Amino acid sequence: MLAGYFITGIVFAGLIFIVRDRRVCLAINLAFVIVQASLAVYAFSARGNTELNYFTFDSLSVIFLMVMAILSAAVFYHSIVYVREDDDWKRKLFFFSFIMLNLSLTGVYTANNIIVSWIFIELTTLSAAGLINHNRSMSSLEATWKYVFICSVGIALAYIGILFASAASGVGKTGDMSYDGLRTAFENTDPIYLKIAFILILTGYSSKLEVFPLYTIGVDANYVAPAPVSAFLSTALVNGGFIVFFRVYETMAASAIAGWINNVLVLTGMISLLAAAIYMQKASNLKRVFAYSTVEHMGLVLIALSFGKPGIYIALIQVTVHSFVKSGLFIHAGILHRVLRSYKLSKAAGYMALNPAGALILIIGVLLITAIPPSGLFVSEFMLFREMGSDHWLLFLAVATLLTLIFYGIFNKSLHVISGEPAVSYNRQHKVMRTDYISQYILFGLAVAACLYIPEFINGLFADVSGTGPMSISILNMK
Amino acid sequence: MVILLYILFGISLVYIAATEKFSNYIRVYTLQGFLLFGMALAERESFSYVNLALILAETIIFKSVIVPWLLRRILQGTGIRNVHKRSLAGNYTVMIMILALGISLLLARMLAIHTADSTFLVIAFFTLFTGLVLISARKLIFGHLVGFLIIENSVFLFSIAIGKEFPLLVNAGILLDIFIAVLIMSIFMTRIGHRTGGFEAESLTKLTD
Numbered sequence: 001m002l003a004g005y006f007i008t009g010i011v012f013a014g015l016i017f018i019v020r021d022r023r024v025c026l027a028i029n030l031a032f033v034i035v036q037a038s039l040a041v042y043a044f045s046a047r048g049n050t051e052l053n054y055f056t057f058d059s060l061s062v063i064f065l066m067v068m069a070i071l072s073a074a075v076f077y078h079s080i081v082y083v084r085e086d087d088d089w090k091r092k093l094f095f096f097s098f099i100m101l102n103l104s105l106t107g108v109y110t111a112n113n114i115i116v117s118w119i120f121i122e123l124t125t126l127s128a129a130g131l132i133n134h135n136r137s138m139s140s141l142e143a144t145w146k147y148v149f150i151c152s153v154g155i156a157l158a159y160i161g162i163l164f165a166s167a168a169s170g171v172g173k174t175g176d177m178s179y180d181g182l183r184t185a186f187e188n189t190d191p192i193y194l195k196i197a198f199i200l201i202l203t204g205y206s207s208k209l210e211v212f213p214l215y216t217i218g219v220d221a222n223y224v225a226p227a228p229v230s231a232f233l234s235t236a237l238v239n240g241g242f243i244v245f246f247r248v249y250e251t252m253a254a255s256a257i258a259g260w261i262n263n264v265l266v267l268t269g270m271i272s273l274l275a276a277a278i279y280m281q282k283a284s285n286l287k288r289v290f291a292y293s294t295v296e297h298m299g300l301v302l303i304a305l306s307f308g309k310p311g312i313y314i315a316l317i318q319v320t321v322h323s324f325v326k327s328g329l330f331i332h333a334g335i336l337h338r339v340l341r342s343y344k345l346s347k348a349a350g351y352m353a354l355n356p357a358g359a360l361i362l363i364i365g366v367l368l369i370t371a372i373p374p375s376g377l378f379v380s381e382f383m384l385f386r387e388m389g390s391d392h393w394l395l396f397l398a399v400a401t402l403l404t405l406i407f408y409g410i411f412n413k414s415l416h417v418i419s420g421e422p423a424v425s426y427n428r429q430h431k432v433m434r435t436d437y438i439s440q441y442i443l444f445g446l447a448v449a450a451c452l453y454i455p456e457f458i459n460g461l462f463a464d465v466s467g468t469g470p471m472s473i474s475i476l477n478m479k
Numbered sequence: 480m481v482i483l484l485y486i487l488f489g490i491s492l493v494y495i496a497a498t499e500k501f502s503n504y505i506r507v508y509t510l511q512g513f514l515l516f517g518m519a520l521a522e523r524e525s526f527s528y529v530n531l532a533l534i535l536a537e538t539i540i541f542k543s544v545i546v547p548w549l550l551r552r553i554l555q556g557t558g559i560r561n562v563h564k565r566s567l568a569g570n571y572t573v574m575i576m577i578l579a580l581g582i583s584l585l586l587a588r589m590l591a592i593h594t595a596d597s598t599f600l601v602i603a604f605f606t607l608f609t610g611l612v613l614i615s616a617r618k619l620i621f622g623h624l625v626g627f628l629i630i631e632n633s634v635f636l637f638s639i640a641i642g643k644e645f646p647l648l649v650n651a652g653i654l655l656d657i658f659i660a661v662l663i664m665s666i667f668m669t670r671i672g673h674r675t676g677g678f679e680a681e682s683l684t685k686l687t688d
Contacts, residue, residue, distance in 0.1 A: 115648045119655055126659050133667075138674055139685055145667045149623065152664075153614070156630050156656065160607065163637045163649070168592050177648065193590065282688040 002051040002110070005039050006103060008032075013099040016092050026080060029095045033069075033076045036102055040069040043110075044457075055110040059464040063316065064109045064243060067323050068236045070446070072102055074439040078228040078331050081436070090134065097130030101232070108240040113178045114162055114251075117244045118155070121208060124240055125151040131229040132221045143217075143224040150217045151207045158204025165189070165197030165252075179247050186255040194257050201248050202268065208241025210234070211298045212271040219279075222291035227334025230287060234294045234330060235323040242301065242319050246312075249305060262306035266395065269306070272299030273402040280409030286336070286343045289413045290329050293369055296406050297322045297377075300384065303399065307387045312466035314383045321376035321450045322369075328443035329365040335436050336362065336417070345413060349420030355432060359418050361440050366414045368447050370407050376450025481521040485602055488514045489580075492609045495629065496576050496616075499561050501554055504625045505547045512542030515635055522596065522639050533650040537635065541657050546628065549665045557672040559621065572616050579608035599640035606633035620671065624664055631657055 012032045019025055043057040043065045050056045057065075079098065083091045104127055107120030125148060133144040169185035171177060176185075186194060203213060210218035218238070222230040252261060276296035283289045297318060304315040333343065339355045340348040352359040371377035381403075388396040454462075463469055488511065495507045516538035523530075554560070583604035587597050606629060613626030634656065638649055 113648070115652050119648075119652050122652075122655055122659060126663060129663055129667075141667065141670055141674060142685055145620070145671060148659075148663045148667060149620075149627065152656070152659065153627055153630060156627075156634050159634050159652065159656070160637050163634075167595055193592070196590070279688055284688060288688060 001039070001042050001046070002055050005035060005106070008035055009099055009103040013096050013103075016095050016099070020088070022088075022091065025091065025095060029076055029099070032099050032102070033072050036072050036106075037069040039106065040065040050112065054113045054116040055107070056112040057110060058112075059461040060243060060246070061109040063320065063458075063461050063465070064239050065106065067239065067320055068102070068105060068109070070443070071232060071236050071323060071327050074327060074331060074443060075228045075232045077439055078231075078334060078436075079226075082226050082228055082334065090136075093130055094134055097127050098232075100127035101131065101237070103127075105236055105240045109243055112180070114166075114182060114248070115177050117247065118159055118162060121205070121240060121244050122152075122155055124208070124237060125155070128221070128233060128237060131233070132225045134226050134229065135224065137224070140224045143220040147217045147221045150214055154204040154207040154214050156204070158201045161197040161200025161204065164200065165194055168193030168197070179251050183251040183254055186251055189255065191255070191257045191260070194252055194255055195260060198248070198252055198257070198261060198264070202245065202264065205241055205245045205248075206268075208237065209245055209298055210238050210241065210294050211302060212268050212275060212295075215272060215275065215295045215298075219288060219291040219295065222294070222330070223285060223287050227287075227330055227337065230291070230333070231327040231330035234291065235327045238294060238298060239319055239323060242298070242315075246305070246315075262308075265302045265306040269299040269302035270395075270398060270402075272296070272302065273399065273406070277402045277405040277409065280406055280413075283409070283413065284345050286345065286348060286413065286417055287330070287333055289410060290326065290333065290369075293406070293410060294322075294326060296403075297326075300381065300399075303395075304380070304384050304387075307384075309467045310383070310387055310471075313462055313468050313471060314380050314387065316462045316465060317376065317380040317383075317450065321380065321447050324443045324447040324450075325365060325368045325375070325377065328440040328447075329362075329369060331443075332358065332361050332365060332437075332440050335432055338432055340417075340422075345416055347423055348417050350422035352418050357434070357437060358432060361437055361444075362414060362418060364444055365440070366410055368444055370410055371403075374448045374451040376447045379451050481518065482598075484514050484517045484521065485598055488518070488602055489605065492605060492629070493573070493576055495625070496572050496609055496612055501560060501621060502551075504622075505550045505554075508550070508625065508628060509543045509547045511632055512538045512544075512546075515542065515632060518599075518636070519639050522599070529647060530650065533647065533654060537650065537654050537657060541654070541661070542628075542632070546657070546661050549661055550624075553621070553665060553668055553672065556669055559619070559672075572612065575612055575616075576609065579612060580605055583608060595640050599636060603633050603636035603640050606630075606636055609633075620668065624668060627664070 009032060012028050015028050016025055019028065043062045046057050047059065047062055048057065079094065083094050086094070101124060104120050104123035108117060108124060111117040111120055129144050129148050132147055133140045165186070166177060166182070169182065169189040171181055171185045174181070206212060207214035207217055218233070222234050225233060249261065272295050276292045276299065280289055280292045283292060301315045301318050304311040304318060307314070335358055336348070336351060337343060339358065340351060342348045351362065368375040368377065371381045385396060388399070459471070463471065491507045491511055491514070495504060498504065516534065519534045519538065583601050586604050587600035590600070591597055610626045610630035610633060613629060614623050617623060617626065635653055638653060
């Protein structure tokens with residue numbers, strides 16, 4: 001199936017360049033979105049199967065393939081509007097890059113070998129570059145250059161870390177670079193080598209995970225990319241970064257450096273939260289505010305991971321729900337831009353008066369992303385604070401303080417856009433249809449559902465990855 | 480024989496950090512491709528034809544032929560010749576390079592891996608630091624690109640130094656990395672050069688809060 005998926009994807013991507021008719025081009029992309037969704041369904045039914053030697057449909061990959069299938073459909077729908085007025089070449093490059101990014105991310109999600117993961121994460125840089133530079137402006141060129149350059153340097157560092165750890169553990173001799181093989185090998189490896197490798201890998205992959213130290217390129221990319229692309233980059237691509245990092249974390253968590261890793265994760269998570277809290281206050285652009293919110297959530301995910309099995313469970317909920325809310329927010333930012341013609345806070349204001357239906361969605365999205373109930377993020381953040389409990393009261397206090405600052409930043413900026421006095425007069429005629437809001441209601445609905453009820457089969461996947469038993473995470477029976 | 484290759488490679492790193500002309504960067508980078516091929520041949524205990532072909536592609540074909548050709552095209556397209564702006568003065572760069580060599584020696588000694596050749600580790604660390612110095616000490620993004628390519632050389636050296644028997648997949652990964660670096664970066668660098676009329680890193684500072 002996976003071979004068929006990759007071949008189909010590559011053929012579809014190639015066809016996009018051959019066909020001339022715009023509608024055929026869109027039909028090919030729609031067909032790919034259906035193939036992507038079919039793969040997610042198949043992956044669930046074939047859970048545990050390994051295909052093409054290097055790809056396994058484990059619970060982790062199944063969760064994120066399902067999430068990506070939903071995101072791809074929503075992003076594709078809104079991309080149709082976005083590229084409507086583009087010339088042929090730009091539109092073709094857009095959909096080609098979109099399909100290639102989906103293919104690369106599928107490889108990242110399912111790879112069971114550290115080198116294969118690395119190869120596919122490198123491919124995501126290549127395909128994302130085509131999407132980030134879609135507008136061909138000086139800003140998008142700058143963001144794309146920085147993204148490609150810093151990602152490449154970061155990923156090269158991660159590769160050195162991988163080679164270093166592999167050689168120190170002796171797997172270089174056996175050639176078994178699978179995560180299972182590494183986990184066994186790392187148990188008896190000298191901690192100093194693993195520590196160096198972990199730092200290099202965390203630094204390298206932070207460019208994809210959007211956490212300290214290389215988070216800035218992700219923020220810039222989300223800022224300049226078309227809104228539907230930002231929706232995909234800040235969710236599906238960040239999830240890819242999470243998966244590659246998580247798999248390395250898992251292999252090392254059973255080794256002698258487990259305690260040290262947890263300290264590094266808390267430190268990195270806290271610095272990411274601090275950066276998000278500071279820069280969010282400074283941000284003068286709504287998309288940058290949303291982009292810094294991704295840094296915040298991924299920082300929380302790292303902190304959660306430091307709490308072992310329950311922490312993994314929390315991190316999975318956080319990443320999953322964040323994907324739904326953040327993609328909805330970015331997609332809506334694109335609609336907002338059609339009305340206000342700017343993302344700049346100095347220009348974008350008075351949204352409620354011009355588009356009340358859209359303003360309502362923005363309010364819902366902001367409430368959900370700040371983890372206000374009934375947001376699924378409330379559940380994960382509540383569980384995280386419960387884990388911190390009284391044993392880590394200093395961490396509890398620091399995280400709570402930074403989250404309050406971030407909460408203030410997002411609300412302050414968003415309320416300005418919703419009800420602020422516009423600096424320029426707007427034409428009240430805008431081309432937003434009611435159907436444009438459907439995807440956001442679905443995505444936000446999923447985030448709310450995660451707070452009230454998570455189906456047993458999804459809960460089972462989370463439990464399987466984290467190694468805990470199925471946990472009751474509904475807000476309705478939370479203690 | 481192989482020690483001569485190590486020494487030549489080390490000298491080429493110091494030279495590339497100190498030189499003022501971009502054309503010298505390209506010459507040294509071309510030379511490094513050949514040196515890396517020689518080192519890989521000398522270090523490998525056994526070869527399959529596929530493995531040999533991959534190493535040949537990574538070193539001679541990519542590093543000594545294709546990448547230098549692309550770099551020359553970029554320079555011809557924009558007419559830039561010299562490193563006329565530095566974040567660090569030349570003598571400071573050389574001092575940092577000496578420091579980097581000292582740290583590399585120390586690291587290779589501290590982190591002696593039973594499967595790795597320590598001389599190779601010294602060169603690999605020194606190459607990594609040289610790449611990082613080039614990125615931080617140059618104000619033109621052409622210098623940044625060369626810095627990245629030097630880091631790629633260090634990745635290649637690490638793969639030889641600590642994994643004499645690493646699978647083909649590792650080589651395939653490195654090859655892909657070089658391909659992306661060359662393809663994407665040259666495309667975007669050319670565009671930046673045309674848009675801004677130069678390669679000033681300072682012209683890429685519009686994206687702020």
